Amino acid sequence: MEQRILSGIGCLEAALKELGTRKYLLVRDSSYPYLSIRNYIDALPAPHVVFDGFSSNPLYEDVCKGVALFNREGCDTIVAVGGGSAIDVGKCIKLFSKMEPEQNFLFQGYKDTGVPLIAVPTTAGTGSESTRYAVIYYQGKKQSITHDSIRPPIAILDSSVLKTLPLYQKKCTMLDALCQGIESWWSVNSTQESKGYSRLAVETILENMDAYIRDNDEKAAEKILLAANFAGRAINITQTTAPHAMSYKLTSLYGLPHGHAVAMCLPEVWEYMLGHLERCVDRRGPAYLKAVLDEIAERITYERFQKLLDQLEMRRPAAKGREQEIEILVDAVNPVRLNNNPVALPSDGIRSMYERIVLK
Numbered sequence: 001m002e003q004r005i006l007s008g009i010g011c012l013e014a015a016l017k018e019l020g021t022r023k024y025l026l027v028r029d030s031s032y033p034y035l036s037i038r039n040y041i042d043a044l045p046a047p048h049v050v051f052d053g054f055s056s057n058p059l060y061e062d063v064c065k066g067v068a069l070f071n072r073e074g075c076d077t078i079v080a081v082g083g084g085s086a087i088d089v090g091k092c093i094k095l096f097s098k099m100e101p102e103q104n105f106l107f108q109g110y111k112d113t114g115v116p117l118i119a120v121p122t123t124a125g126t127g128s129e130s131t132r133y134a135v136i137y138y139q140g141k142k143q144s145i146t147h148d149s150i151r152p153p154i155a156i157l158d159s160s161v162l163k164t165l166p167l168y169q170k171k172c173t174m175l176d177a178l179c180q181g182i183e184s185w186w187s188v189n190s191t192q193e194s195k196g197y198s199r200l201a202v203e204t205i206l207e208n209m210d211a212y213i214r215d216n217d218e219k220a221a222e223k224i225l226l227a228a229n230f231a232g233r234a235i236n237i238t239q240t241t242a243p244h245a246m247s248y249k250l251t252s253l254y255g256l257p258h259g260h261a262v263a264m265c266l267p268e269v270w271e272y273m274l275g276h277l278e279r280c281v282d283r284r285g286p287a288y289l290k291a292v293l294d295e296i297a298e299r300i301t302y303e304r305f306q307k308l309l310d311q312l313e314m315r316r317p318a319a320k321g322r323e324q325e326i327e328i329l330v331d332a333v334n335p336v337r338l339n340n341n342p343v344a345l346p347s348d349g350i351r352s353m354y355e356r357i358v359l360k
C-alpha cells in the first residue's frame with residue numbers, strides 16, 4: 001500500500017475528515033504535554049479518547065488495554081503521536097482490534113483490519129511511521145511484530161515537535177536514523193529503491209547534523225525529520241542488520257537507549273566486515289559488497305563515525321562483571337537477525353566486538 005507523507009500538523013483535521021472518522025483513539029506518550037502541536041490536536045472538533053497507559057518499552061498487556069479501550073469506546077481510527085513506542089503501540093492496537101479478545105492476540109494470525117492509522121512522529125529517529133514493524137515485550141522478551149497492514153497509510157511530519165526534544169534524546173534518535181540508513185545500504189536485502197532512500201537519509205543527516213544538534217536550527221530539524229523517515233522507508237524494505245541485532249541486549253543490560261546502543265555496535269561491525277570480506281554472504285558477491293562499502297565510505301567512514309560518537313559524547317557502557325556480561329551479550333544475539341548482514345559473523349567475532357564496546 002502506498003503511504004502518504006503529509007507536512008505539518010495542520011493536515012490532520014482534513015485527513016480525519018477524508019477518512020470519515022467519527023471517533024479516534026489518540027495514542028500518545030509522555031512527551032505530549034510538552035509539544036506545541038498539542039494545542040492544535042486538543043482543539044480539533046472530532047471526538048477522541050486518549051490512551052497513554054504504556055511505557056517506553058511497551059508491554060503486551062499495555063497494548064491489550066488499548067485494544068479494549070478502542071473497542072469499548074467505539075473508535076474507528078487511531079492517531080499515534082509520539083516516539084517509536086507510541087507508534088508501535090498504535091500499530092499493534094490496529095492489528096489486534098478485531099481479534100478474539102479471549103485468546104492471546106500474538107497467536108491468532110494477522111490480517112488487515114482496515115482500521116485507519118495516522119502516525120505523527122515526535123522524535124527524528126526510528127522511522128516507525130513508515131515501517132511494517134512494531135516491537136513490544138511479552139513475558140519479558142522482545143517481540144517483533146511484522147505485517148504489511150500496520151505500516152501507517154498516513155504519516156504527518158511536523159518538525160516543531162523537535163524543539164522540546166532533550167539534547168541526549170536528539171543525539172540518540174538521530175544516530176538510530178543514521179545507523180538504519182547505513183545498515184539498510186549494506187543489507188543483503190537492499191534494492192535500487194531502498195538504496196536510494198539510504199543514500200538520501202545518510203547524506204541529509206551528515207549535512208544537517210551540526211546545525212540540528214549544536215544550533216537547534218529549525219530548517220535542519222525539518223531535514224533530519226525527513227531523513228529519519230527516508231531511513232525508515234529503507235529498512236521497511238531491507239530490515240536492519242548486525243549492529244541492531246547486537247544492540248538489543250546492550251539496551252536491556254545497561255539501559256542504553258536504542259540509538260545509543262546501535263551506534264556503539266555499528267563502527268565495530270563495519271571494521272570487522274572490511275577485514276573479512278571473504279565471508280561475504282550477499283548473493284551479489286564480495287566485489288559488489290566492496291563497492292557498496294566504498295560508496296558509503298565516500299560519505300562517512302567507520303573511523304569518522306567513531307570520531308562522531310566521541311564528539312557527541314556517547315559513552316561506552318561500563319561492566320560490573322565484565323567476562324560474564326560479555327557471554328550474556330554474545331548468547332543473546334538472535335542468529336536469524338544476523339542473516340541480513342552481508343558478512344557472516346561467527347561468535348568469536350561477535351565476542352571480540354563486544355570486548356571493544358564494553359569498558360573494563
Ligand SMILES: [Fe+2]
Binds near residue numbers: 126180244258262
Ligand atoms: Fe533502530
